[in-house]
Amino acid sequence: MSRCVLGSARAVGADKEAAMSLRYGLLGLLAEGPASGYDLARRFQEVLGQIWPAQHPKIYAELRRLADDGLIEVDSEGPRRRTAYRITESGVTEIRRWLAEGDVDHTMRLQPLLRSLFFWLMEPDDLDRHLRREVEFYSGMAEQYSAYAERKDRGEFGAAPPVQSMRVTIEAAVRLSQALADWARWASEHQPPAGHPSTE
Amino acid sequence: MSRCVLGSARAVGADKEAAMSLRYGLLGLLAEGPASGYDLARRFQEVLGQIWPAQHPKIYAELRRLADDGLIEVDSEGPRRRTAYRITESGVTEIRRWLAEGDVDHTMRLQPLLRSLFFWLMEPDDLDRHLRREVEFYSGMAEQYSAYAERKDRGEFGAAPPVQSMRVTIEAAVRLSQALADWARWASEHQPPAGHPSTE
DNA sequence: TGGTTACATGTCCCTAGGTACATGTCCTTT
DNA sequence: AAAGGACATGTACCTAGGGACATGTAACCA
CATH class of the missing domain: 1.10.287 (Helix Hairpins)
Known part of the structure; x- marks a missing residue:
């Protein structure tokens, strides 16, 4: 309870970055420039259709968590409740850390x-x-x-x-x-x- | 509720066989001959280490469900509560059906x-x-x-x-x-x- | 103006996968 | 005889993924 003053509530062990690939996938795409959940869902579908399927409900949820954690922030709001996010400095630091230091998961669940x-x-x-x-x-x-x-x-x-x-x-x-x-x-x-x- | 008189309680939609690969993996291995959960866990680790990781808690749970559904049955009981299962006729029918008719999941989550x-x-x-x-x-x-x-x-x-x-x-x-x-x-x-x- | 399509975000709930932890037995080695 | 390791099964809980369903808006065109 008390540990949730700042940042999202990802229970204990949130730091272990086990998997959480969707999180880093979104962070990485946002490093290219601001985008909305809708944009990101389409990008995931187009670019990563077979490679990394992601449904929009999960994307929106993860975006909110990333924002709570300060790794991204709202960039602009448009018509139809469109909310574009941009990556923050600490978001860039975090994905770079993951890329350089994170353990690679070599599982091939085919x-x-x-x-x-x-x-x-x-x-x-x-x-x-x-x-x-x-x-x-x-x-x-x-x-x-x-x-x-x-x-x-x-x-x-x-x-x-x-x-x-x-x-x-x-x-x-x-x-x-x-x-x-x-x-x-x-x-x-x-x-x-x-x-x-x-x-x- | 009423639909669970026989068979396991896999909620509604249990029939859609979306994924359930562990289930068929176990069924397939048991088609080679009787084995216990422990045996199967080791086989999964050896044969399918990177391809299809499976933890023993999931294996034991799935075996019970397969038994509830009559696709496998207890073959023998040994020391240390060892319980070996063997596949039943309907189990063979089921895995053959899956192999021949089931939709192949081509996702490569690498x-x-x-x-x-x-x-x-x-x-x-x-x-x-x-x-x-x-x-x-x-x-x-x-x-x-x-x-x-x-x-x-x-x-x-x-x-x-x-x-x-x-x-x-x-x-x-x-x-x-x-x-x-x-x-x-x-x-x-x-x-x-x-x-x-x-x-x- | 009415209908359809694309845009846009969300809730709910279930299955699947993964880790930690718990428990007890049998065998081998020292 | 004690201790450690392999055998053997399980509970509990959490994250990740996926589908169904809900809702509403803006644009387009017939």
Whole structure:
């Protein structure tokens, strides 16, 4: 109770920064310039659709918490209750600290990998169909990101530092979706015979 | 209330199988043969360390729910309250249904990708250090999984269907960590000059 | 002027994931 | 015989994520 005089009430242990990636994601986007929750929600959707989905209710809530903590502040208010925020000095310090000192979380919670552990339970036909769809999905994704990367390389978005960083992020998306498409193709050729589950 | 006469109380919408990957992960592992919560926790840690972390409290809770739903049943009880479960016929049906019909979640919530969006905020030295560490991490990971794959290929674990599927999963892990190591190396060479955040 | 769409923010509630802590047993080693 | 470690299961609580639903405004166009 008494500890909440200033700053948001994120219970005890708020300092451990375990995850809180949405928080830093918003902070990072706001470092590029002022934006409203609505803007940020769209940016998250466009730029980070598959990478870091974020729903608008969470974004608005986190923005309020960031403001409570003084890492961002209201920049302007517009029509339709629009509230744009800008990052503060301590916000910049905080995201720089996170980037430089924060522990990187290397977890890859990829459902397709979990599923692949159980391919042996699938009928060959179902597995085949599944893998074809996966190849299609990841190839399409790789193509989309590649096209985006090309537009960046042609300079369509300028060459400001944030754009250059986004180019790096997109490169990762291209390489990962390519790798997963190749893997699914490889798996089709590596198909094991269907097995029989043990109900003992 | 009245809908909980049989089966676990997973509120309304339990049928929508949104995520619930842990549930199917456990079901899939149990399709290989009976195992206790402790066994499954260790398997999750060994096989799916970076891919699908699962803490034992969640595993035990989910096992009870699976048992309530009749998808698994108690196989044997041993010393120290050890309780091994085995999958039931309807459990097999359910995981096969999920594998064949369930929607695949293609989300890649990779924190390193989110971080890369904000590389432009980092001091060149910090960024360099960060990228070197990432290369090291992912190279090591790729090597570990490669070694594991080789042992599988030499037949050290037999060639039963579940082992063959795990080989496929490991292949994905190798390819992904390789891709991320390459990406981090590429990023070091693609380093943009540090930018100045806009506090307006 | 009426209807639709995009803008804009929010509440509520549930599931999923993660950590801390609690408890007790069996085995091995010293 | 004591002590420590691996085995084994659990409770409690918190954060993070996601969907459903609610509300209202401004712009556009037919």
